[in-house]
Amino acid sequence: QEFQFGPCRVEGITLQELWDAFWAIKDIxxxxxxxTSVRLLRKEILQNVSDAESCYLIHALLKFYLNTIFKNYHDKAADFRVRKSFSTLANNFVVLLSKLQPSQENKRFSGHDSARRRFLLFQRAFKQLDIEAAQTKALGEVDILLTWMEKFYHL
Amino acid sequence: HLAEDTSDLLQHVKFQSSNFENIVTWDSSPESAPDTVYSVEYKKYGEREWLAKEGCQRITRKSCNLTVETGNLMELYYARVTAVGAGGRSATKMTDRFSSLHHTTIKPPNVTCIPKVRSIQMIVHPTSTPIHTGDGHQLTLEDIFHDLSYHLELQVNHTYLMHLGGKQREYEFIGLTPDTEFLGTIRIFVPTLLKESAPYVCQVKTLPDRTWT
Incomplete structure (x- = not known):
């Protein structure tokens, strides 16, 4: 079982564990x-992502989720009594991010720039909302992210 | 001015989905007037505009079929119901965010159990869904769930259970006693989404062995 985001291969993360953790926090x-009229991870962000883009995009998204959403949501997760699942999800994202090594030397190639444009679409939509509402919305959209990640997961 | 409590008019607005047949259902409390009428709207998550569902405007029944309107597997949806009771009292409630891929339950498979003298053959028929591809091709559960598999059991006696399983559609339990009753159960499994169907059950009797008569 591994993720293969273009050139970036990641072992040791079980997609089912990510889903189980998300299901526990999804409804709340x-x-x-x-x-309901705003979706951050819109179709144009995650549709038809090439292999070359995929590592850069997942790296940027996970980094943003960890630094901007998960980092600031611990207390709320405790309030919602979903801290354990929340931490499982966060820890898996930390491990996944640490194992992703998007190639730095060929950043000039198309993958990086188009991935960057996709990520900026997401970030711009995020910044247009009140920060707390945006964090809650982004966390609630992890199922959209996992559904996309599933395409790069091999049993 | 205190907002009037209209929760009696409308409760438990939710999607119920089985084999991608997506129905919105709701309740009202017993005290609510029988002449209350309901109107249903729906939209994709991320879109602004609510769309009125034709055929579910000012209805008195408490369900509405949104299978066609929520048929894109990669989309997330919301539905909302507005109830209008006597004296113009009204209430509007929304479903949770709905993904048919994740929320649908799986019905028991359609199976033909064929008894023979010393074996029982089981043929699982493909399960069609209301989901179509862009070019109109109707999808089966097997088309949608790539890791779908079948689990078959044959109860031989109180203590002995035979198991078969896999992705193929034809199975045969062999080495059985002629002229004997057996109970077969067949389930559909979709491991990645933790889905398991209720069982299809068939009670069959192997044929008598007439070779020496």
Whole structure:
């Protein structure tokens, strides 16, 4: 079982564990997101991502999720009584991020730039919302992220 | 001015989905007037506009079929119901975010159990769904769930259970006693999404052995 994001191969992460952790927090987090007219991970961000882009994109997304969402959501997770699942998800994302090594020397190639444009679409949508609402929405959209990641997962 | 409590008009608005047949259902409390009428709207998550569901406007029943409208497996949806009761009292409630791929339950498979003298053959028929591809091809559960598999059991006696399983559709339990009753159960499994169907059950009797008569 491994993820293969283009050139980036990651072993030791079980996708089912990520899903199980998310299912435990999904209903309560999504219920807190009442901005139903905004979707951060829109189709144009995750559709038709090439292998060359995929490592850069997942690296940027995971880094953003960890630094901007998970880092600031611990207390809320405790309030919602989902801290354990929340931590499982966060820890798996930390391990996944640490194992992703997007090639630095060929950043000039197309993968990096188009991945960057996709990520900026996400970040821009995020910044247009109140920070707390945006964090809740992004966390509630981890199922969209996992569904996309599933395409790069091999049993 | 205190907002009037209209929770009696509308409760438990939710999607119920089975083999991708997506139905919105709701309740009202017993005290609510029988002439309450309901109107249903739906939209994709991320879109602004709510769309009225034709055929579910000012209805008195408490369900509405949104299978066609929520048929894109890669989309997430919301539905909402507005109830209008006597004296113009009204209430509106929304479902949770709905993904048919993740929320649908799996019905028992359709199976033909064929008894022979010393074996029982089981043929699982493909399960069609209301989901179509862009070019109109109707998808089966097997098309949608790539890791779908079948688990078959044959109860031989109180203590002995035979097992077969896999992705193929034809199976045969062999080495059985002629002219004997057996109970077969067949389930569908989708491991990655933790889905398991209720069992299809068939009670069959192997044929008598007439070779020496």
């Amino acid at each position: 987090v999504q219920a807190k997101d009442n901005i």
